[in-house]
Amino acid sequence: MAKNKANKNWLHGHINDPYVKLAQKDGYRARAAYKLKEIDEDEKLIKPGQIIVDLGCAPGSWSQYARRKLAGKEGGGIHGMIVGLDMLEMEPIADVNFILGDFREESVLIQLESLLQGQRVDLVISDMAPNLSGIADTDAARVEDLVDLAIDFARQHMKPSGSLLVKCFNASGYTQIVEKFREQFKTVSSKKPKASRDKSSEIFLLGKGLRHPA
Numbered sequence: 001m002a003k004n005k006a007n008k009n010w011l012h013g014h015i016n017d018p019y020v021k022l023a024q025k026d027g028y029r030a031r032a033a034y035k036l037k038e039i040d041e042d043e044k045l046i047k048p049g050q051i052i053v054d055l056g057c058a059p060g061s062w063s064q065y066a067r068r069k070l071a072g073k074e075g076g077g078i079h080g081m082i083v084g085l086d087m088l089e090m091e092p093i094a095d096v097n098f099i100l101g102d103f104r105e106e107s108v109l110i111q112l113e114s115l116l117q118g119q120r121v122d123l124v125i126s127d128m129a130p131n132l133s134g135i136a137d138t139d140a141a142r143v144e145d146l147v148d149l150a151i152d153f154a155r156q157h158m159k160p161s162g163s164l165l166v167k168c169f170n171a172s173g174y175t176q177i178v179e180k181f182r183e184q185f186k187t188v189s190s191k192k193p194k195a196s197r198d199k200s201s202e203i204f205l206l207g208k209g210l211r212h213p214a
Contacts, residue, residue, distance in 0.1 A: 019195050023061070029091075032127055033061035034195035036165075039204060040069070042191070045163055048079040051121045053112075053157065054096075055103065055150055056128030057084030063096045066125070071095070083115055103153060112157075120159040126150045126166045129202075140173030147177050147205075151184055160213040163206060165191075170203045181207045 019031035026033075040046050046069040054063045063084045070078040078095045085103045092098065097115050101108035128150070130142035147166050154164040164185070168177050181188045185207030192203050 028061045028064055029059040030061040031195060033065045035193040035204070036062050036065050036125065036127075038193035038195060039165065039191045039206070040065070043163075043189075043206060045123055045165065045206075046070070050123055051081045051116065051119055052083070052123045052125065053121050053153075054082065054084040055124065055126040055153065056086055056146075057096075057098070058086040058088040058090040060084065060090050060093050060096070062125055062127055063093050067093060067095055081115070083112060085112070104149065116157070120162070121154075121157045122159055122162050124150065124154045124158055124162065124164045126164075129167055136172045139169075140171065143168050144173050144177055147180070151180060151207075154207075155184065155210060155212070155214045158210060158213075160210050162210065163208045165204055165206050167202055167204055169201045171201050174203070178205065181205050184211055185209060186211055 017031065019034050023029070023031045023033060046052065046066055048070050050070065052066050054066065057063050063082055066082050067078060070080040070082065081097070082095065083097045083099065084090060085099045085101070085108065087100070087102050089100060090098050099108055099111045103109065103112070128146045130139070130146055132139045147168055150164060150166045154162065158164065168174060178188065178190070186209035187207070189206050190203050191206060196202055
């Protein structure tokens, strides 16, 4: 009974969420687009001509936002490149190169390298989050694993002057993640966009400029 009530409350909140309504109006697949939009407008991360990789991109709202920032005239393609990677299928987005699979696997990296043709990436964005169990230590370890993967990916593929934006949670293990970012990036900042729900402990970490490029 309590679970049904919680589900109804969530559904009611979701339907009446201003960002959900805005996403429907603006044609975004998820309200998450506005989190990236707010961070981008604050930090001027996305610029025409860039190569951007979106880790864990499905359902695609971050790639949609990035595409709009790189687009010239409507239907005229984009100035730059966007590559989305995910283990889940994603409906195609115009001008976004999608690779299905785990980016730790050789076959996926071969496809990525084929697209990049030796070029380094300007910006890596990751809205990836694990399935949370509710057990603090377990969840902290899962979040840290995903952040480690994103950092490793950035070190391997990003320009020394590039930036990495990842989602994490201001909970157990957060301090260690911030320390890892400080070890790898010249400047580190945390972002809590307005589009992030008040009750959520999610927070975004932005690292700029690699200290130890691969």
